[in-house]
Amino acid sequence: MSTRPIVAASPEALQIVTFDATMEARIAELLPRYPTRRAAILPLLWLCQERFGWISPGVVRAVAARLGESPAFVEGVVSFYTMYQTAPPARYVLQVCTTISCAWCGGRELVAHLKERLGISFGEKTPDGVFQLVGVQCLGACGQAPVIQINDDYYENLDIAKLDAILDELAGRS
Amino acid sequence: MPKLTIDGHEVEVAAGTNLIEAARAAGVAIPYFCYHPYLTVVGQCRICMVEIAGQPRLALGCATPAADGMVVKVETSERAREAREAVMEFLLANHPLDCPVCDQAGECLLQDHSMREQGSEFATHMTETRRTFPGYERRLIGPHVVQNQNRCIHCSRCIRFTREISGTAALTYKSRGNSTFIDTFDGSAFDDPMSACAADVCPVGALTVREFRFRKRSWKLLSTPSVCPGCSIGCNIFIDHHERVVYRFTPRENPAINATWLCDHGRFLAEPLNEQAYLDPQHRTGGQTIRVGWGEALAGIAAELKDASGLRVVASANLSNEELFLARELFGRHLKGEIAVPVAPGEPRKMRNGKGEWLHATDPHANSAGARRLGLDLVDGEGLSRFLYGGAGLTLILDPGAHPFLASPEALQLLRVGTTVVWARREHPAAHAATWLLPTPSLAGNEGTFTSSAGAVQRFAQAFAAPGTVHRTATGAMSPSCPTIAVPWGPPGEARPLWLTLAALARELGVPPLDLASPADVFALMARKDKAFAGLAWETLGGLQQDESFRERQHVG
Ligand code: SF4
Ligand code: FES
Numbered sequence A: 001m002s003t004r005p006i007v008a009a010s011p012e013a014l015q016i017v018t019f020d021a022t023m024e025a026r027i028a029e030l031l032p033r034y035p036t037r038r039a040a041i042l043p044l045l046w047l048c049q050e051r052f053g054w055i056s057p058g059v060v061r062a063v064a065a066r067l068g069e070s071p072a073f074v075e076g077v078v079s080f081y082t083m084y085q086t087a088p089p090a091r092y093v094l095q096v097c098t099t100i101s102c103a104w105c106g107g108r109e110l111v112a113h114l115k116e117r118l119g120i121s122f123g124e125k126t127p128d129g130v131f132q133l134v135g136v137q138c139l140g141a142c143g144q145a146p147v148i149q150i151n152d153d154y155y156e157n158l159d160i161a162k163l164d165a166i167l168d169e170l171a172g173r174s
Numbered sequence B: 001m002p003k004l005t006i007d008g009h010e011v012e013v014a015a016g017t018n019l020i021e022a023a024r025a026a027g028v029a030i031p032y033f034c035y036h037p038y039l040t041v042v043g044q045c046r047i048c049m050v051e052i053a054g055q056p057r058l059a060l061g062c063a064t065p066a067a068d069g070m071v072v073k074v075e076t077s078e079r080a081r082e083a084r085e086a087v088m089e090f091l092l093a094n095h096p097l098d099c100p101v102c103d104q105a106g107e108c109l110l111q112d113h114s115m116r117e118q119g120s121e122f123a124t125h126m127t128e129t130r131r132t133f134p135g136y137e138r139r140l141i142g143p144h145v146v147q148n149q150n151r152c153i154h155c156s157r158c159i160r161f162t163r164e165i166s167g168t169a170a171l172t173y174k175s176r177g178n179s180t181f182i183d184t185f186d187g188s189a190f191d192d193p194m195s196a197c198a199a200d201v202c203p204v205g206a207l208t209v210r211e212f213r214f215r216k217r218s219w220k221l222l223s224t225p226s227v228c229p230g231c232s233i234g235c236n237i238f239i240d241h242h243e244r245v246v247y248r249f250t251p252r253e254n255p256a257i258n259a260t261w262l263c264d265h266g267r268f269l270a271e272p273l274n275e276q277a278y279l280d281p282q283h284r285t286g287g288q289t290i291r292v293g294w295g296e297a298l299a300g301i302a303a304e305l306k307d308a309s310g311l312r313v314v315a316s317a318n319l320s321n322e323e324l325f326l327a328r329e330l331f332g333r334h335l336k337g338e339i340a341v342p343v344a345p346g347e348p349r350k351m352r353n354g355k356g357e358w359l360h361a362t363d364p365h366a367n368s369a370g371a372r373r374l375g376l377d378l379v380d381g382e383g384l385s386r387f388l389y390g391g392a393g394l395t396l397i398l399d400p401g402a403h404p405f406l407a408s409p410e411a412l413q414l415l416r417v418g419t420t421v422v423w424a425r426r427e428h429p430a431a432h433a434a435t436w437l438l439p440t441p442s443l444a445g446n447e448g449t450f451t452s453s454a455g456a457v458q459r460f461a462q463a464f465a466a467p468g469t470v471h472r473t474a475t476g477a478m479s480p481s482c483p484t485i486a487v488p489w490g491p492p493g494e495a496r497p498l499w500l501t502l503a504a505l506a507r508e509l510g511v512p513p514l515d516l517a518s519p520a521d522v523f524a525l526m527a528r529k530d531k532a533f534a535g536l537a538w539e540t541l542g543g544l545q546q547d548e549s550f551r552e553r554q555h556v557g
């Protein structure tokens, strides 16, 4: 299985005010693709999440400064989307589709099983910091329902046995 | 210039005018919540929908420019009325409907529209319970603004205000859809220098001003047009008052100066106007201070003025043009005294006008420009100290607040040497050094004009009469937990505006041309005698012409 764990929340994220040379190089590549600096806000936040593991207030400040926006504005954008982590995330974020096709094809059972096996509900992390459960809307893969996205990867046509195998494997790696 | 018909009224408006403003000009009120004349148009609330003949869909009054020949129906369109009804149902679905305990009541666009169009006929399809924001019902988000998120109708006016006017972009929407709420970055304080304007633009009671809330129901207030005394920019204000107590300043529209804004510094100068430390003229003789009547005081001072060996007058850049003019004519021209106008350096202030330009000031006085135009000597602290060291038999202090130096031990020593007459309202050490002390009212009890740093001569009106009963705040400070209570202070006092005592002194001294009956008369004489004011007429002075309260503009009803 190829799913990579999320970058552990870096302590840097708390104080970061500017970006290092590597980040700057990637930003320089990014900005020209957009008509205004403001328009690059989503991909830049995405870059930051890859790099720092989550979007801390420090990261928000740095992004705001880089784009010439106010930190309040950037934080507002971050809060609009579920895929930006606004707290240090677990290593594996289980994004379970809760929309109708998946729900009909066994998604509800998967959710119930996950909650029971991990002992957490939506929005929570396991105490060991390995798994985080998030309920999401249609992942656009209804043909392969039920679907769970783990970090950046899709796991499709799932049932409880397959899911358990995946979780065992990921937990073993941690 | 497009000519159009709105609900049967023909109107011609400037190109680019939207339907809301065109209708206003035609005397028809199109309701609006998210639209604000000085903010960008976003078309978010949908309450302004109107029917345009020949167009199948309803149009937004805020986002549709008037066009030649357009026939618009607002009140007369059943479809538009139904659409407004539906929008209200949406907006009220989650609104707490807590008007009886909401301090915005009386100046709430949502309440006004609901009363105007729905009356008691409000129907809803909602069966669910309301969405609420626990913990966000009474949240102090900055030094001056209190948030109640449950009442927010998501018009984004406050956000646009911070982005487009104050420039801090300190407010934002957080989260999304039904859970959207207003917040600052990472819970930081909303300490925008114009923060209270965000509460002004909020059409409902979601953002209210901490200092004002629950102190007075808005419909009890009288609004008197005035000019902010906070700096030389001269923002136009209303003094909102009730029973001789000043409760707040609100912005009065003036596109050239403050559009519809005020900075927090100026706005919160309202409360101190209620302080009135001195109520009767006082005379100090043989180490004793006694209260005297105005007649005795004026006669006594006139006698001092006649006998004085040398006269020095410390005027002030906080005085009106009329007062400065009378002082110059009486003390300078007739009595050959020397006059200085001390000016102190101030904090930098800025204001955004209706064109979006910043106006700047570092001058903390409302009328330095007026003093300069009247040809008076403006001096700094050092100049003032030299002026006082110059010595004179008689020294007049027209406003102890003119310069901080006047409160220094050094100045007080100098004032004690000869005879000193002091005009004062607030507690001040110079008042204790006075041989004669004359009580003056605040800006709210006076009438006159100030000249702004840009040269606009602007009138301020008298909010309540002086002489008369003067009120003093019980606490001297404003706080939501400790509301200011008006208590009569001693017997009915008789603070008199400076211009009035100067006119009376002119009478005592036999200078009839200066014995004038009103600031308007003083202004007329000044306009005749002084090039700087030539051609200006009291009645048409900027400021009072566009007297129409912005709150009327803001309001739908
Ligand atoms: S707080 Fe007031 S001004 Fe801001 S979005 Fe809500 S209703 Fe509009
Ligand atoms: S409903 Fe689950 S992927 Fe579309």
Ligand code: FES
Pocket: B031, B032, B033, B034, B035, B042, B043, B044, B045, B046, B047, B048, B049, B060, B061, B062, B063
């Ligand atoms: S949509 Fe026109 S005023 Fe809100």
